[in-house]
Amino acid sequence: MSYCLPVSDPTDLISWKALKAHRGALQGFSMSEVFAKDPNRFEQFSHSACGLFLDYSKNLITEETQSLLVALAQEAGVPQAIKAMFAGQAINTSEQRPALHIALRQPPHEAPVVQGEALGPKVQAALAQMERIVQQLQQRDWRGYKGDPITDVVNIGIGGSFLGPQVVTEALQPYAHTSGIRCHYLANIDSSEFHQITRCLKAESTLFIVSSKTFTTLETLKNAQAARQWFLDQGGSEACIHRHFIAVTSNIPAAVAFGIPEHQVLPMWDWVGGRYSLWSAIGLPIAIALGMDQFKALLHGAHAMDQHFREAPLEANLPVLMGLLGVWYHNFWDAQSYAFLPYDHCLRDFVKHLQQMDMESNGKTVRQDGKAVSYSTGPIVWGGVGTNGQHAYHQLLHQGTALIPVDFVVPVQSHNPVTDHQAWLYANCLSQSQALMCGKSRAEAEAELRAKGLDEAEVQRLAPHKVIPGNRPSNTLVMERLDPERLGALIALYEHKVFVQGVIWGINSFDQWGVELGKELGKDIYNQLTASTRPQAREASTQGLVDYFRQYA
Numbered sequence: 094m095s096y097c098l099p100v101s102d103p104t105d106l107i108s109w110k111a112l113k114a115h116r117g118a119l120q121g122f123s124m125s126e127v128f129a130k131d132p133n134r135f136e137q138f139s140h141s142a143c144g145l146f147l148d149y150s151k152n153l154i155t156e157e158t159q160s161l162l163v164a165l166a167q168e169a170g171v172p173q174a175i176k177a178m179f180a181g182q183a184i185n186t187s188e189q190r191p192a193l194h195i196a197l198r199q200p201p202h203e204a205p206v207v208q209g210e211a212l213g214p215k216v217q218a219a220l221a222q223m224e225r226i227v228q229q230l231q232q233r234d235w236r237g238y239k240g241d242p243i244t245d246v247v248n249i250g251i252g253g254s255f256l257g258p259q260v261v262t263e264a265l266q267p268y269a270h271t272s273g274i275r276c277h278y279l280a281n282i283d284s285s286e287f288h289q290i291t292r293c294l295k296a297e298s299t300l301f302i303v304s305s306k307t308f309t310t311l312e313t314l315k316n317a318q319a320a321r322q323w324f325l326d327q328g329g330s331e332a333c334i335h336r337h338f339i340a341v342t343s344n345i346p347a348a349v350a351f352g353i354p355e356h357q358v359l360p361m362w363d364w365v366g367g368r369y370s371l372w373s374a375i376g377l378p379i380a381i382a383l384g385m386d387q388f389k390a391l392l393h394g395a396h397a398m399d400q401h402f403r404e405a406p407l408e409a410n411l412p413v414l415m416g417l418l419g420v421w422y423h424n425f426w427d428a429q430s431y432a433f434l435p436y437d438h439c440l441r442d443f444v445k446h447l448q449q450m451d452m453e454s455n456g457k458t459v460r461q462d463g464k465a466v467s468y469s470t471g472p473i474v475w476g477g478v479g480t481n482g483q484h485a486y487h488q489l490l491h492q493g494t495a496l497i498p499v500d501f502v503v504p505v506q507s508h509n510p511v512t513d514h515q516a517w518l519y520a521n522c523l524s525q526s527q528a529l530m531c532g533k534s535r536a537e538a539e540a541e542l543r544a545k546g547l548d549e550a551e552v553q554r555l556a557p558h559k560v561i562p563g564n565r566p567s568n569t570l571v572m573e574r575l576d577p578e579r580l581g582a583l584i585a586l587y588e589h590k591v592f593v594q595g596v597i598w599g600i601n602s603f604d605q606w607g608v609e610l611g612k613e614l615g616k617d618i619y620n621q622l623t624a625s626t627r628p629q630a631r632e633a634s635t636q637g638l639v640d641y642f643r644q645y646a
């Protein structure tokens with residue numbers, strides 16, 4: 094089924110134009126003032142779904158803004174796009190494929206049929222295959238070449254075949270399975286990383302998962318070959334490779350050619366994008382580290398968010414609202430980036446997954462119809478764990494010249510309570526959103542300095558530096574605790590938010606042609622670095638840098 098976006102240029106839409114005018118009218122808008130006037134603002138601009146509570150009241154919005162943004166979603170065809178995604182239409186138009194990560198977390202009877210093929214049984218068969226491997230490992234039935242049980246699993250993969258599984262495994266560490274199998278991630282083509290991981294491993298008790306949708310990714314193949322050689326050097330033999338290497342890929346022949354028996358190749362499909370694939374067999378290291386039940390709970394949480402996304406009215410639909418707020422700041426307030434600031438050690442690396450999910454999906458300058466966009470698309474995503482950022486880059490959030498909307502995420506309960514740490518952590522999170530919104534006026538700064546007994550000259554000298562403009566927007570996502578279901582829902586929330594924005598911008602969120610050029614050029618440059626005689630580079634800068642390498646290599 095081919096897919097056609099309902100609109101091409103969002104700036105032509107009536108709601109877009111109305112939002113532009115509305116933005117102008119909001120020039121002197123003060124969040125603090127509207128909070129003071131409206132006792133219902135928090136209730137009005139907060140919603141919960143799937144165990145997540147979203148407070149978006151600290152945003153530069155009014156009731157009218159929300160209505161106009163929802164009208165934009167309607168006019169841009171977000172409801173039709175959601176339907177198209179769930180129906181398995183080829184919403185990845187440049188590659189003419191559906192984007193069906195949602196099918197990976199659907200109960201079998203709900204999964205769509207694509208080109209006459211029911212996806213449910215395929216997904217369930219892959220889950221069953223994962224479960225068999227997980228059980229064999231956890232029950233110590235999977236033995237290495239010397240008869241030892243597996244103690245360490247190394248996931249060799251990069252991009253979507255790395256970030257999602259790594260971030261989830263880390264975030265759900267408190268749910269680690271009692272088998273205690275350690276999961277490591279080897280992604281970069283950097284011998285230091287290879288060395289750092291392999292030096293603590295024993296070949297006889299290590300299992301490598303070569304995780305690559307295409308099985309053509311340079312970094313992954315080089316690392317897989319190096320791992321294989323390391324295994325042989327440590328005493329393993331070719332005949333035992335199958336006990337120590339499995340693969341997850343849609344390119345079965347390439348995995349088999351590498352030496353992995355076909356029955357140890359878990360499937361991937363072209364209807365799942367790499368950055369949306371942690372829900373598939375690419376998530377095997379998650380299941381090994383946490384157990385299959387927790388992996389299924391993660392899928393369950395994501396499915397709950399899928400249902401919410403599909404069914405909730407736009408004005409109470411978390412991914413839609415967050416997507417619309419992102420468009421509001423990006424296109425109408427010139428915010429170039431947003432910060433993701435989780436107040437939870439378990440989510441310390443989450444932003445890395447979010448960066449790939451958002452920036453690889455929506456970092457596009459061409460619309461689905463092949464025309465160049467005349468407006469800004471994908472934002473820069475950055476961030477890190479709170480409260481560490483408060484002692485570093487939050488200065489710029491509070492007093493810098495750029496407007497940077499923030500997503501705060503904080504659970505109420507810690508998995509590892511220590512005295513009253515969690516209340517302090519939660520308080521720090523709230524203090525940041527409050528400070529961003531309320532700021533500190535000149536009068537408040539002066540009063541504060543006078544109260545300290547400073548003379549008037551000192552008060553006037555220091556006061557301008559102490560002023561904090563405030564009126565800076567944020568969302569706060571809170572939850573009882575970060576468990577597999579809620580993490581699944583949180584990731585799915587951001588996946589759908591990114592999709593909503595892609596639909597509004599008229600771009601395809603599911604391809605990534607931009608990453609290809611560097612890969613192609615990399616091969617030429619590698620040949621230049623290793624050529625026997627001085628090669629001719631394409632331009633003088635690269636020539637000089639190639640020469641430098643050749644001088645010292």
Ligand SMILES: O=P(O)(O)OC[C@H]1O[C@H](O)[C@H](O)[C@@H](O)[C@@H]1O
Nearest residue numbers: 252253254305306307310367608
């Ligand atoms: O899973 P693979 O085929 O090895 O791909 C790994 C990654 O590399 C590509 O270059 C893409 O940018 C990513 O979207 C993808 O996840």
